[in-house]
Amino acid sequence: xxxxxxxxxxxxxxxxxxxxxxxxxxxxxxxxxxxxxxxxxxxxxxxxxxxxxxxxxxxxxxxxxxxxxxxxxxxxxxxxxxxxxxxxxxxxxxxxxxxxxxxxxxxxxxxxxxxxxxxxxxxxxxxxxxxxxxxxxxxxxxxxxxxxxxxxxxxxxxxxxxxxxxxxxxxxxxxxxxxxxxxxxxxxxxxxxxxxxxxxxxxxxxxxxxxxxxxxxxxxxxxxxxxxxxxxxxxxxxxxxxxxxxxxxxxxxxxxxxxxxxxxxxxxxxxxxxxxxxxxxxxxxxxxxxxxxxxxxxxxxxxxxxxxxxxxxxxxxxxxxxxxxxxxxxxxxxxxxxxxxxxxxxxxxxxxxxxxxxxxxxxxxxxxxxxxxxxxxxxxxxxxxxxxxxxxxxxxxxxxxxxxxxxx
Amino acid sequence: xxxxxxxxxxxxxxxxxxxxxxxxxxxxxxxxxxxxxxxxxxxxxxxxxxxxxxxxxxxxxxxxxxxxxxxxxxxxxxxxxxxxxxxxxxxxxxxxxxxxxxxxxxxxxxxxxxxxxxxxxxxxxxxxxxxxxxxxxxxxxxxxxxxxxxxxxxxxxxxxxxxxxxxxxxxxxxxxxxxxxxxxxxxxxxxxxxxxxxxxxxxxxxxxxxxxxxxxxxxxxxxxxxxxxxxxxxxxxxxxxxxxxxxxxxxxxxxxxxxxxxxxxxxxxxxxxxxxxxxxxxxxxxxxxxxxxxxxxxxxxxxxxxxxxxxxxxxxxxxxxxxxxxxxxxxxxxxxxxxxxxxxxxxxxxxxxxxxxxxxxxxxxxxxxxxxxxxxxxxxxxxxxxxxxxxxxxxxxxxxxxxxxxxx
Numbered sequence: 001x002x003x004x005x006x007x008x009x010x011x012x013x014x015x016x017x018x019x020x021x022x023x024x025x026x027x028x029x030x031x032x033x034x035x036x037x038x039x040x041x042x043x044x045x046x047x048x049x050x051x052x053x054x055x056x057x058x059x060x061x062x063x064x065x066x067x068x069x070x071x072x073x074x075x076x077x078x079x080x081x082x083x084x085x086x087x088x089x090x091x092x093x094x095x096x097x098x099x100x101x102x103x104x105x106x107x108x109x110x111x112x113x114x115x116x117x118x119x120x121x122x123x124x125x126x127x128x129x130x131x132x133x134x135x136x137x138x139x140x141x142x143x144x145x146x147x148x149x150x151x152x153x154x155x156x157x158x159x160x161x162x163x164x165x166x167x168x169x170x171x172x173x174x175x176x177x178x179x180x181x182x183x184x185x186x187x188x189x190x191x192x193x194x195x196x197x198x199x200x201x202x203x204x205x206x207x208x209x210x211x212x213x214x215x216x217x218x219x220x221x222x223x224x225x226x227x228x229x230x231x232x233x234x235x236x237x238x239x240x241x242x243x244x245x246x247x248x249x250x251x252x253x254x255x256x257x258x259x260x261x262x263x264x265x266x267x268x269x270x271x272x273x274x275x276x277x278x279x280x281x282x283x284x285x286x287x288x289x290x291x292x293x294x295x296x297x298x299x300x301x302x303x304x305x306x307x308x309x310x311x312x313x314x315x316x317x318x319x320x321x322x323x324x325x326x327x328x329x330x331x332x333x334x335x336x337x338x339x340x341x342x343x344x345x346x347x348x349x350x351x352x353x354x355x356x357x358x359x360x361x362x363x364x365x366x367x368x369x370x371x372x373x374x375x376x377x378x379x380x381x382x383x384x385x386x387x388x389x390x391x392x393x394x395x396x397x398x399x400x401x402x403x404x405x406x407x408x
Numbered sequence: 409x410x411x412x413x414x415x416x417x418x419x420x421x422x423x424x425x426x427x428x429x430x431x432x433x434x435x436x437x438x439x440x441x442x443x444x445x446x447x448x449x450x451x452x453x454x455x456x457x458x459x460x461x462x463x464x465x466x467x468x469x470x471x472x473x474x475x476x477x478x479x480x481x482x483x484x485x486x487x488x489x490x491x492x493x494x495x496x497x498x499x500x501x502x503x504x505x506x507x508x509x510x511x512x513x514x515x516x517x518x519x520x521x522x523x524x525x526x527x528x529x530x531x532x533x534x535x536x537x538x539x540x541x542x543x544x545x546x547x548x549x550x551x552x553x554x555x556x557x558x559x560x561x562x563x564x565x566x567x568x569x570x571x572x573x574x575x576x577x578x579x580x581x582x583x584x585x586x587x588x589x590x591x592x593x594x595x596x597x598x599x600x601x602x603x604x605x606x607x608x609x610x611x612x613x614x615x616x617x618x619x620x621x622x623x624x625x626x627x628x629x630x631x632x633x634x635x636x637x638x639x640x641x642x643x644x645x646x647x648x649x650x651x652x653x654x655x656x657x658x659x660x661x662x663x664x665x666x667x668x669x670x671x672x673x674x675x676x677x678x679x680x681x682x683x684x685x686x687x688x689x690x691x692x693x694x695x696x697x698x699x700x701x702x703x704x705x706x707x708x709x710x711x712x713x714x715x716x717x718x719x720x721x722x723x724x725x726x727x728x729x730x731x732x733x734x735x736x737x738x739x740x741x742x743x744x745x746x747x748x749x750x751x752x753x754x755x756x757x758x759x760x761x762x763x764x765x766x767x768x769x770x771x772x773x774x775x776x777x778x779x780x781x782x783x784x785x786x787x788x789x790x791x792x793x794x795x796x797x798x799x800x801x802x803x804x805x806x807x808x809x810x811x812x813x814x815x816x
Contacts, residue, residue, distance in 0.1 A: 005461070008685065012442060013444060031436070032436040033417070033418055035418075036418045037421070037428060037756045040756065046416070069478050069479050069613075070673075108652050198674055204678035206614060246509070263761070265482070266606055268613045270614060270682070271679065
């Protein structure tokens with residue numbers, strides 16, 4: 001018989017990079033439940049429960065709160081392709097790789113791009129966003145909450161109010177912060193927010209939670225186009241330009257998640273089980289407690305790295321609590337350090353993209369991994385590796401500083 | 409504490425509809441393995457193994473054989489949006505709902521649609537496809553192998569040769585047949601074929617296997633557009649119109665699955681584990697044995713239904729082996745029967761779409777459910793339900809005929 005390879009048996013690796021991170025064991029167990037038909041009443045009940053749970057995760061009252069079947073990037077594209085009409089002006093707030101991704105997706109959707117940019121490592125003050133909105137009069141404003149490429153979190157208070165006053169719809173990519181930092185959909189006044197499971201939610205990549213305001217839903221329903229072969233008389237097609245994607249057509253996806261249960265894709269049952277369990281775990285812990293746990297881990301990582309004589313990247317005032325950038329010291333080969341961390345300690349830390357490639361590492365402490373012992377183990381391992389690579393580290397300084405940070 | 413709902417605990421339901429069906433327990437167990445980083449050498453090894461396994465599942469030598477992170481529909485859209493340039497003529501072979509879906513997706517991608525149609529329940533003879541190709545000179549020809557909406561399998565031998573002679577690229581949607589009927593990518597000469605896990609592969613919805621010929625890959629690479637922030641000098645952008653989707657840009661997805669490992673989405677780790685296990689199970693059984701198992705189950709279902717006095721839908725010569733349409737008898741309420749099947753026997757059988765809605769049920773026997781005892785149990789249950797609903801059935805006839813079909 002030809003090669004069938006072995007059973008899945010991954011090394012027990014501690015994933016302390018910018019994500020994906022290790023999933024919570026309860027999530028993986030929930031995913032091993034047997035399947036149900038997508039219109040089974042038990043399954044549609046699970047869908048409704050998932051909607052209710054993610055309303056709380058997204059801190060919103062939005063009726064339209066559900067899952068997109070794909071990775072976090074699928075959620076981003078579903079939001080943008082559904083909001084952005086060909087030729088529409090879209091203002092994009094960019095201060096890292098994921099801001100660039102938004103403009104890339106909007107360009108492909110046929111939007112006319114305007115940007116307000118900051119250097120990688122900084123954020124864009126809300127006044128600059130407001131000025132840009134006043135100047136370019138966008139139909140949509142899109143931004144990233146936490147951009148893991150720079151480890152910075154963009155302040156978003158006031159965004160919705162400014163957008164509403166200007167008649168713009170707003171979109172926020174919260175992939176890297178959902179479940180780890182406050183993603184305050186309603187307090188921000190954001191019209192669409194999307195996330196992922198593989199960062200602070202503590203699940204596997206492959207399902208993208210999304211929440212949509214009624215205002216955005218009305219706009220998107222006006223672009224509705226019902227599929228041939230399953231058209232129903234009570235769903236008239238809207239008057240606005242049709243959405244350029246079928247798979248990411250949020251009007252169709254909302255009809256599928258509504259009481260109408262109008263067939264679209266076949267819901268990814270097992271990923272839904274996982275997404276539902278991620279939310280149950282997060283809400284049982286309590287969002288505030290969870291944010292505090294991430295913040296404590298982030299502070300300890302930062303304190304530990306500094307005590308080791310390393311320089312932390314970016315602006316302290318806007319640092320994401322769940323991922324920390326740190327400069328690779330002069331004379332140290334960043335990739336050799338990452339390899340030693342992986343091979344000797346079974347710990348993964350992150351590399352970087354674009355202008356930061358080869359300049360910083362990124363150390364995450366997210367979801368199930370935002371824990372004291374995992375932070376301490378990672379700092380201890382990094383110290384040993386740096387010493388082996390000839391970089392002088394005061395022994396124990398990183399771990400001690402992290403312990404002290406936790407104690408204070 | 410607000411409602412967190414209970415643990416995932418679905419009823420043990422036998423899914424004998426047109427899919428999704430119950431997953432093989434080994435697949436669900438494989439999916440409970442811990443996660444790895446997407447660029448971990450162990451994980452990229454799993455990706456490479458998955459490519460090798462699916463080459464055999466797709467009966468192809470195609471280098472570019474991988475997974476799209478989304479449901480089967482995501483695979484269809486990735487293929488079509490990557491192949492179809494705005495304004496290109498696309499010939500679509502349509503004889504059911506999923507043929508209509510192809511035209512819907514192509515329209516949104518900006519293709520100019522030509523069709524060659526057959527009634528729901530029939531297939532399109534290859535001569536008619538050839539004539540249409542000669543007449544409309546399409547850039548792309550798209551068709552469905554097994555359309556579960558009609559339970560018919562479209563013969564595809566000769567398609568590739570005709571397309572190549574006409575300078576057209578070909579796409580086949582094999583969602584409902586992959587792993588259950590022979591999906592002969594290379595023998596057909598098809599340029600792109602996509603599948604799903606939730607039918608004959610015996611896994612959950614949420615990952616779409618895809619295979620791409622070198623010819624199609626060359627075409628798609630000429631539409632390549634590298635993402636800002638991760639651009640590399642050795643990857644020049646091609647000269648053809650850019651693909652309108654980032655998430656479904658097969659050029660980027662191929663770069664991600666290649667040795668270049670150019671970052672795109674975060675691979676859906678758990679779904680990949682599941683897809684890999686689906687293929688290992690299918691290949692360990694042997695494709696020929698697996699096709700024979702599905703065919704035997706399909707024959708037994710058909711024989712059993714006929715022995716019960718029911719009329720099987722569609723053309724025997726082109727029947728899919730894994731799903732069978734059967735007319736709802738006059739005076740019987742189809743939805744009441746489905747509800748009784750579900751509530752009294754925990755068995756799901758399928759309803760239908762469009763012109764067949766309310767006229768037929770669809771009974772599947774796919775993947776892990778294409779088994780003698782499951783076929784017998786389903787027929788026995790259906791008999792009891794029909795009797796309870798007042799339809800005269802000769803007791804035991806369906807089960808006996810199915811047993812006889814298996815014995816012969």
